[in-house]
Amino acid sequence: MSDGDRSPALTLKVPEPGCRPGDTPDFSDFEIPRAGAVPRPPLDVAPDDIRDMAFSIIRVLNKEGHAVGEWAGDLTPDDLRAGLRHMMLLRVFDARMLTAQRQGKVTFYAQHLGEEAVSCAFRQALKPGDMNFPTYRQAGLLIASGFPLSELMNQNYGNAADPLKGRQLPICYSSKEHGFFTVSGNLGTQFLQSVGWAMASAISNDTKIAAGWIGDGSTAENDFHAAMVFASTYSAPVVLNIVNNQWAISTFQGIARGGVGTFAARGHGFGIASIRVDGNDYLAVHAVAKWAADRARAGHGPTLIEYVTYRVGAHSSSDDPSVYRSGDEAAAWPLGDPIERLKTHLITLGEWSEERHAQAQAELEDEVRAAQREAEAIGTMGSGAQPSARDMFEDVYAEMPPHLIAQRREAGY
Amino acid sequence: MSDGDRSPALTLKVPEPGCRPGDTPDFSDFEIPRAGAVPRPPLDVAPDDIRDMAFSIIRVLNKEGHAVGEWAGDLTPDDLRAGLRHMMLLRVFDARMLTAQRQGKVTFYAQHLGEEAVSCAFRQALKPGDMNFPTYRQAGLLIASGFPLSELMNQNYGNAADPLKGRQLPICYSSKEHGFFTVSGNLGTQFLQSVGWAMASAISNDTKIAAGWIGDGSTAENDFHAAMVFASTYSAPVVLNIVNNQWAISTFQGIARGGVGTFAARGHGFGIASIRVDGNDYLAVHAVAKWAADRARAGHGPTLIEYVTYRVGAHSSSDDPSVYRSGDEAAAWPLGDPIERLKTHLITLGEWSEERHAQAQAELEDEVRAAQREAEAIGTMGSGAQPSARDMFEDVYAEMPPHLIAQRREAGY
């Protein structure tokens, strides 16, 4: 085996993004199939027969704003206007909350800029009783289900009306009623829990399904594997959503993804149906979500979906992306803006206009401002009516044990 | 969305093995390509171009005992006789240790019966300095590298000459010199560590490679994912070995594998070259191991290998398989016995005979008996010369901290 002595010195390969501050963004090697190109398979398709779908991108809206192809779906103009309204509302809400954060009224915030279609459109594919296990970047699931804005704000402000009594960080919402599992600050854990919830539904011969959510960077977490193994083994009625917005914090998707082309491909190791969709195309997201949800309901098991989108804003209010990526990248992003694209589509349908859009924008800003006034009248972080310190000791257990009663006394509450 | 009301009640799907005690084993739906059928790709092949290899089985020895096809390899009759000897020695060693366990001279033991080819043949594809991260079922790596039998026994007996001073369980060997990383009782952890070791070799511009080992059941562990992510992202020079012996303890491979055909397919989610090999075919195992090791050395990154074999014996000395699987399964196992198959091959080559085989068997039994006499002369579990209790306090840290000095005094040693 003397050739070994001649074997070359090894080197560590560390993936790098195409573009850092100062570079000009270049998405030319990012293959984007034209809208309508990808066929829509039957619900009972064998995962292995749609292997290519993990390397393509399902798109419905073409450049002209027409909905084309087998995934065009059956959303009515009213549905579409509602969807547009949800995305606009989420964007307005985010903008106001970011400002409030800068004013010190909120400790921490993370927005959805550019990703609004994913959570807003997905929500419309669910039924009452279905459960999402979201990350901190799926507030559209609540907005689209009509969750009161003032409650979201009360939590972000951590005021006396905070439904979570000041215990949780901003944006880590919780609402069983709205099918929104309590958001964890720990990445990946909830992706696995969604599979367990879905298994429970199957064990109970129920008809409800679960939806797990995870970011591109977080797919590297170990619990991603546990989720895939359990979903695959027990064929759980769950939709597993990977939101690929290209970046973790300062870390580009290539570090989590490694040597494979897409995140959707992860499903191939488990025989799970895996598809990739244009995350900035409201119609495509809805159609794909509906397809996956119907598969789960029909007993065909889990579907893994990668939403291809882009995080236009900073990772969070604590982050400054200009240090690690080019400011021009967002503008160069080839899949456009979800709100603009749906707006154009509605206009081409003759169901919407610039005037109505401007008016809707104004109405939504009023609506958010009103909710904000209401919430701020109660209090904001550190000023006005605050959650009580007593609440700090409640709900650790259903019944307060002696040591906590003693500690609460010691604390003087 | 009223159709939802009509959606059927869900049920939990729990995979079951084809055969339980009382049933007749049936491997008819287990597809076995004929020997020589699978081509041998170049070292720099793109993982995606050999996707099918994860669903096939590389085999070299055909029914007649001839070595056929592109994977036949270049092992000389001397190499093959050495390989046969290693497998026979491992089997004799296991038999003696199991008996010793029943006699109470060893607390715990796990044998390799039926799987001897995997570790024995793999070892011959490595070079000095390469490092294995084995499980408790790869002692062939040590046997094939000439590790002294008496040392293995001293550890299993936990006597005064135990190289690990009585601290470790039997079969959890350790030898840096022989490229055998200290075996952990915790499943999966070492699979990941092998990737880190390989990354270190690359960081150091070294030429050494690492080999990770894991069982079929243990691929379900989370650290399997971490290993795949890191190996894929940094293109680590590592060979990742999955020994699929069909069973965990009482749990058949389907519970870990889920809805995908093979364990090798797990690599497809990461863009890692993934192949499947007849684990009871010494020549095939060696050829595949050599191919993967050469890829790693040449800087082409990780290879995932699934060895298809069968655990003929109990999981360990604490296990009784008759409770959960048919006793006839082993006999029905279609890939035969690794020793028998290599023996037949050597005989067809005219390089071996029944007589020489019987003689070799007798010699090996003498050799093991001799080593055993030597070891037992020192001591066995609980009788004869034992490791000192002082050793219990050593090597927790390089330098013993005050609290351990005090505890050792308190203990009276």
Place this chain on the structure above:
Amino acid sequence: MAQMTMIEAIRDAHDTAMEADPRVVVFGEDVGFFGGVFRCTAGLQAKYGKSRCFDAPINESGIVGAAIGMAAYGLRPVVEIQFADYVLPAYDQIASEAARLRYRSNGDFTCPLVIRMPTGGGIFGGQTHSQSPEAIFTHVSGLKVVIPSNPRDAKGLLLASIEDPDPVIFLEPKRLYNGPFDGHHDRPLTSWKGHALGDVPEGGETIPLGQAEVRRAGRDVTVLAYGTMVYVAEAAAEAAGVEAEIIDLRTLVPLDLETIAASVKKTGRCVIVHEATRISGFGGELMSQVQEACFYHLEAPIARVTGWDTPYPHTQEWEYFPGPARVAEALKRVMED
């Protein structure tokens, strides 16, 4: 009443709970068809079907994380971790998730979940079949930690844990599965047959969490023990000829400080024993709470007898295990102080 081993009592508790409540589901590694490597779930799959008792992939985080999802849905999962040594991969799901659902969602989501695991040494299990990780669970707010020392308590406490609305870590001293063990490894094995605590009530009777039990009354010194160490303490008290009051804690969180303090205030002396390593073991917490509650009653330093601060060795099992000799020595010492 029926005579049972601890294994039979645990199996019976599962059976009783599954019979009474369809929400109770049981899974873990090898627990389904086989019934668990210690046979604690034997027969449950045959009786209740594969969707209520099944084998899990070998992934402890997966087992617990999936169970958390099931509990949030409304089921009452009871999962087995094959050995307590293997629970660490699930520690994040337990500490960051199960323990906090109720708190962070203001009761909107809860986690009625029981995580069972064989714990402790004395079986020559070496580094990975002998550890006692109770301390790292007692440090997590939102968890309850239970450890029975006999068949009767095993059934009653397991039933109470399954009914509990919050996550419970249920530690089963594996050395006690088939009989009490007082650390005298050189003496013949004893079984639960004929042992008073081997008498297990039929039906769904629970033993409330948070209540310790005085196993042996005495005026000289209070011994705080749990699991296997209860019997070691009894043997040690015998040997030392000390009137020890031996308290079997049974639940570590919430702790029955009342019973403990009452005893120490009476005896003025306290010895704490556990198998786990010493530094930051639960003994440290016990010693602190006793010191805080009983300082002015103490006539001697509180002492602890524990596993040494090393990994659990293999051949040195009996030099490592805190046996009756070491405990007796401590009892004599505190009596002299």
Place this chain on the structure above:
Amino acid sequence: MAQMTMIEAIRDAHDTAMEADPRVVVFGEDVGFFGGVFRCTAGLQAKYGKSRCFDAPINESGIVGAAIGMAAYGLRPVVEIQFADYVLPAYDQIASEAARLRYRSNGDFTCPLVIRMPTGGGIFGGQTHSQSPEAIFTHVSGLKVVIPSNPRDAKGLLLASIEDPDPVIFLEPKRLYNGPFDGHHDRPLTSWKGHALGDVPEGGETIPLGQAEVRRAGRDVTVLAYGTMVYVAEAAAEAAGVEAEIIDLRTLVPLDLETIAASVKKTGRCVIVHEATRISGFGGELMSQVQEACFYHLEAPIARVTGWDTPYPHTQEWEYFPGPARVAEALKRVMED
């Protein structure tokens, strides 16, 4: 000597070690190009190249497990866990593997590895950016646990940790990164500028592990503190007008019991403070060791001031954080006892 913040001192320690020893490699989430979310590794990738300082996938177990393999190979990995709250997924690799390689292989394989992480509260980080998990590491035989409270110690202790032949958990009180914090959140921020402990020696000078430092001499009562609580204790002693002797432990394992016992034997009183939750927190271990070593010198019960036994809340930051008022109260109480 150079004036540095704690962040700069930590970065400088990395730089010094990487310069001196090619085996030192640094990785973790966002530590490469960006230099870490707290900027503790800024500039290292540019200076030493991508194969010695790089971004890791978001997988804490992967980061530690890969680092263990690297350490076994012969490198000296220094990895960052972005927040101590996120180390739990790596707990198994740390406790079952890193801590035991030397022991179980009889020194054949070793694990010179440093795992750094920002710890503690005071930044409105809520449940997942505020926790103090030191206790669960101090319970693991084979680990060393270090927690500096100022720039000078941060550099000297980090250099010593990198040189150490065994795995070290290196906890960085994030509230101290940019300046000392005494818990008076309503007062203006203070910086390390001009602070004596902000003077950091150039070069490779190490501060040996296992040595506590008396920050303030006093005869009334001994205060055991570490990290942020050192400054809270100082402010509390001021406020209470008590002659407290404040000991900054700096290393929790191995513990400098000598310094602690000498002080308590002198003062006869002891108050222990930490941010972590109380039950089975490291305070319990400290209280036990003081009680064991100094029982006959104690004139009052040892007291502890800690985080409450609840998850770390968000808006109630200052009701949860054990601030100067609570510590002062405890100081007064033990003086009256």
